[in-house]
Amino acid sequence: MTVKKKILPLLVFAVSLLHCTAAVQAAPVLAGHTGLAAQTLDGDAVRAVLLGKKITLGGIRVVIVVARAGDAQNAFLQSYTGMTTSQFLTYWRRLFMTGGGSAPRIVDTEADARKLAAEIPGAIVILDSSNAAGLTALAAN
Amino acid sequence: MVWRWLTRSAKGLACGLACGPMGIPARGADNPPGLSDSLQSLWKQATTTVQFGGFVSQGFLANTGRNNYLGQTSKGTFDFREYALNASYAIGQFRFGMQVFGQKLGPYGDDNLEIDWATADYQPAQWFGLRAGRVKMPRGLYNEALDLDSVRPFVLLPQSVYDARLRDFNAAFNGAMVFGNVGLKKLGSLDYRVFYGDIPIATDSGASDYFNNDFPSNSLDFKMDAVIGGSLFWNAPLTGLRMGYSFSSFENLRSTREATLQLSALAPLASVVGTKQTDHYGRHLFSIEYTKGNWVLAAEAGREQAFYHVGTRGVHIADTDFTSNYFYLSAARRINPWLELGAYYSYSRDTESLIGTTTIPMGKSPALTQADLALSARFDINEHLTFKLEGHYMDGAGKIFDTVQNPQPVADRDAAWFLFAAKLTYSF
Numbered sequence: 188m189t190v191k192k193k194i195l196p197l198l199v200f201a202v203s204l205l206h207c208t209a210a211v212q213a214a215p216v217l218a219g220h221t222g223l224a225a226q227t228l229d230g231d232a233v234r235a236v237l238l239g240k241k242i243t244l245g246g247i248r249v250v251i252v253v254a255r256a257g258d259a260q261n262a263f264l265q266s267y268t269g270m271t272t273s274q275f276l277t278y279w280r281r282l283f284m285t286g287g288g289s290a291p292r293i294v295d296t297e298a299d300a301r302k303l304a305a306e307i308p309g310a311i312v313i314l315d316s317s318n319a320a321g322l323t324a325l326a327a328n
Numbered sequence: 329m330v331w332r333w334l335t336r337s338a339k340g341l342a343c344g345l346a347c348g349p350m351g352i353p354a355r356g357a358d359n360p361p362g363l364s365d366s367l368q369s370l371w372k373q374a375t376t377t378v379q380f381g382g383f384v385s386q387g388f389l390a391n392t393g394r395n396n397y398l399g400q401t402s403k404g405t406f407d408f409r410e411y412a413l414n415a416s417y418a419i420g421q422f423r424f425g426m427q428v429f430g431q432k433l434g435p436y437g438d439d440n441l442e443i444d445w446a447t448a449d450y451q452p453a454q455w456f457g458l459r460a461g462r463v464k465m466p467r468g469l470y471n472e473a474l475d476l477d478s479v480r481p482f483v484l485l486p487q488s489v490y491d492a493r494l495r496d497f498n499a500a501f502n503g504a505m506v507f508g509n510v511g512l513k514k515l516g517s518l519d520y521r522v523f524y525g526d527i528p529i530a531t532d533s534g535a536s537d538y539f540n541n542d543f544p545s546n547s548l549d550f551k552m553d554a555v556i557g558g559s560l561f562w563n564a565p566l567t568g569l570r571m572g573y574s575f576s577s578f579e580n581l582r583s584t585r586e587a588t589l590q591l592s593a594l595a596p597l598a599s600v601v602g603t604k605q606t607d608h609y610g611r612h613l614f615s616i617e618y619t620k621g622n623w624v625l626a627a628e629a630g631r632e633q634a635f636y637h638v639g640t641r642g643v644h645i646a647d648t649d650f651t652s653n654y655f656y657l658s659a660a661r662r663i664n665p666w667l668e669l670g671a672y673y674s675y676s677r678d679t680e681s682l683i684g685t686t687t688i689p690m691g692k693s694p695a696l697t698q699a700d701l702a703l704s705a706r707f708d709i710n711e712h713l714t715f716k717l718e719g720h721y722m723d724g725a726g727k728i729f730d731t732v733q734n735p736q737p738v739a740d741r742d743a744a745w746f747l748f749a750a751k752l753t754y755s756f
Binding site for chain 1: 377379381383412414416418419420421423425427445446447449451454459463464472473476478479509511513517519567568619620621622624662665755
C-alpha cells in the first residue's frame with residue numbers, strides 16, 4: 188500500500204512529463220525548401236504568403252505544399268488564416284480557377300509534403316516541428 | 329541526342345501527370361543531360377509549375393406555376409450546365425493562364441465555347457501587381473467565382489447580387505487591372521483592385537434581355553465604351569473577418585433594338601427600330617464575410633442606377649430612371665467531410681419610372697420585387713464529385729424577363745412560387 192502511494196505520484200509526474208514533451212513535439216511550424224534559409228517571416232508575412240498575396244520570398248516564387256489532412260497543418264492554418272484545411276483548399280481553388288494564383292501542390296500525408304517541399308525550390312509546408320528535417324524553419328505557430 | 333532529350337521531356341510532361349483535388353500540376357520531367365545546373369534548375373521549375381484545372385456541371389431546374397425564370401423552368405429543364413478547362417504557368421513574378429468555358433442556361437450560352445479568362449500577371453511586390461488580358465471582374469465576395477460550384481454549398485448564388493443570366497455583365501472584362509495587398513500592422517490589411525476595360529456583350533445574352541426588359545424587343549446591337557471600377561476590402565485583425573466595397577460603371581451603355589408597336593388606337597402594328605442609352609450604368613456593392621471554424625457567414629447589399637435616354641431614328645422620345653436595390657444574408661456550415669448545409673435570404677427591388685410623357689408605354693410600374701429564401705445541401709461524394717440539392721421559396725414577380733421569344737407580362741406572372749435545383753459537378 189505504501190509502495191503504491193509512493194509510485195502513484197511518480198507515475199502521474201512521468202505521464203505529465205510525457206504529455207508536455209509530446210506537446211512541445213507537436214508544435215506546428217511553417218518550413219520551407221533550403222533555398223529559403225535566409226527568410227524569417229512574421230505573422231503578417233505568414234498570412235500573406237499562405238493566402239497568395241505575397242508570391243515570392245527572396246525573389247523565389249512560393250509553392251505551397253498541402254497535405255490532405257494533418258493536425259499540425261490544421262492548427263496552424265486556423266491560427267493564421269481562420270480557415271480549416273478544407274476551407275483553405277476551397278479558398279485556393281477559387282483563386283486558382285479564376286486566374287488569381289497558382290494552386291498549392293496537394294499530397295496525401297505530412298511525410299509526402301515534407302519530401303516534396305525538400306525537392307521544389309520555393310516550396311513551403313506546414314509540419315510538426317519534429318518532422319521538418321531537411322527543411323528550413325520560416326515561422327512557428 | 330537532342331531528339332532523345334526532347335522525346336523524354338515530352339513524355340515526362342504528357343504522361344507524368346499527378347492529379348490533386350485542385351488542378352493538375354505537371355510532374356517535372358527528367359533533368360535533360362548535358363545542360364548546366366542553372367538550366368536544369370530552370371527546367372525543373374518550369375515543368376513543375378504548369379497547372380491544369382477544370383470542371384463539368386450538369387443541373388436541373390424546375391418551379392411551380394407559370395414563371396419561366398432561368399429558362400423553361402415551369403416545365404423543368406436540364407438546360408443548366410457549365411464546363412471549363414484551364415492551364416496556367418508561373419515563374420518568378422510572372423504568371424500566365426487561360427480558361428475556356430461553355431454553358432447552357434435556358435436560352436443563354438448555347439454551349440458555345442468562349443475564353444473565360446486569359447491573363448498575364450506581373451506582381452513585383454505584395455502591394456502592387458498588374459494583370460492584363462481577359463480578366464475576371466472583381467465585384468463583391470463571390471463574383472469572380474460565379475461558375476465554381478465546387479467552392480460553395482449553393483447551386484444558385486443569391487440572385488439579387490449574382491444574377492446567373494447576367495454573366496456577360498459580370499464574368500470578365502478585356503483590359504487591365506492593378507491590384508495589391510497593403511499591410512496595416514495591427515489593423516489588418518487592405519486588398520485593392522482598380523480596373524479599366526471593355527465588355528463585349530452578345531445581343532442574345534441574358535444581359536441584353538435584362539437591359540431591354542422595359543419593353544419586349546429584339547436587340548440588334550449592344551455595346552459600351554468602357555467599364556471602369558474597383559474594389560477595396562479590409563481584412564480585419566479579427567481572423568476570418570473581411571468587409572469591403574465594390575464599384576463599377578458601364579460607360580455609354582447602349583442598345584439598338586427593334587420592337588413591334590401600336591403607336592395609337594387606330595394605327596396598325598408597326599416595326600420600330602429604337603435606341604436606349606445611358607451615359608453611366610453605376611453599380612455599388614457593400615460586402616462582409618466572417619469565417620469561423622466550420623461556419624461562413626456573409627451579407628452583401630448594393631444598388632444599381634441609370635438614366636436611360638430612349639429614342640428612334642435620332643429623335644428623342646423619353647427618359648426613364650432605373651434603380652435596383654438588393655441585399656442578401658447567407659450562412660453555411662460544414663457538418664462533416666461529406667455534407668455542407670447552407671441557407672440565404674435574398675431580396676431585390678427594381679423600379680423604372682418614366683420621366684416626362686410619351687405615347688409609348690415604358691417603365692415598369694409598380695416596383696418589381698423578388699424575395700428568395702433558399703436552403704441548400706451539398707454532398708461531397710469524393711474529392712472530385714459533388715452533388716447539391718436546393719429549394720427556394722420565391723415571393724414576388726420581379727427578375728422575370730419579358731422578351732419577344734418568351735413574353736411574360738407582369739400581369740401573367742405568379743407572385744409566390746417554389747424553385748427546385750439540383751446539380752452534379754465533377755472538378756479537377
